[in-house]
Amino acid sequence: MQIDDADRRLLRHLMADPALPTAELAERAGLTVATCWRRLERLKERGILRGEEARIDWRALGWEVEVSLRFTLDKTNPRAFDEFISAAREVPEVIEIQTFLGQTDLRLNMIARDMQHYQEIYRERILALPHIADLDALMLVATIKESAELPL
Incomplete structure (x- = not known):
């Protein structure tokens, strides 16, 4: 599945800090909050983002x-x-x-x-x-x- 540079930025920031609020994630990725949310939803629909989970040590x-x-x-x-x-x-x-x-x-x-x-x-x-x-x-x-x- 093809993703573009904006998707890559979103994914890099999510991997670095999965708990980022959408507004802060959008700011770090250089996107508006609405665009960030739509892209996250599209990544979920395509099965690239499979959800959030708690990682317990x-x-x-x-x-x-x-x-x-x-x-x-x-x-x-x-x-x-x-x-x-x-x-x-x-x-x-x-x-x-x-x-x-x-x-x-x-x-x-x-x-x-x-x-x-x-x-x-x-x-x-x-x-x-x-x-x-x-x-x-x-x-x-x-x-x-x-x-x-x-x-x-």
Whole structure:
């Protein structure tokens, strides 16, 4: 989808500060408030802006462990992916589920309060997920870069 320079300015300012009021966003992007509002609505209608969300820092709430789990599924069952994903969605500590092409079929990102909590979740909930042929766990040590900003 094509966007113009004014749309790019709006998106850059929104990425930098999503809580900007429309009037301030319009001023920073060099637009009138009415034009800014219309452009935002058009970006939403086109599916470029998908809405607003609160970003909560789970670490600040005491969740100290993040693990990326990579799964290869036993694909002899044609419903393996659907059944695995359905069961994984039921684990509240799983914060992200992704599917891949290649040797790894799925990746789950999960959080835990501490290592003991992680071990409990891993043994009781993760290992109970259906159709696991292989599993690899990567413990997060440090996040070097985390950004949802696009090069607009």
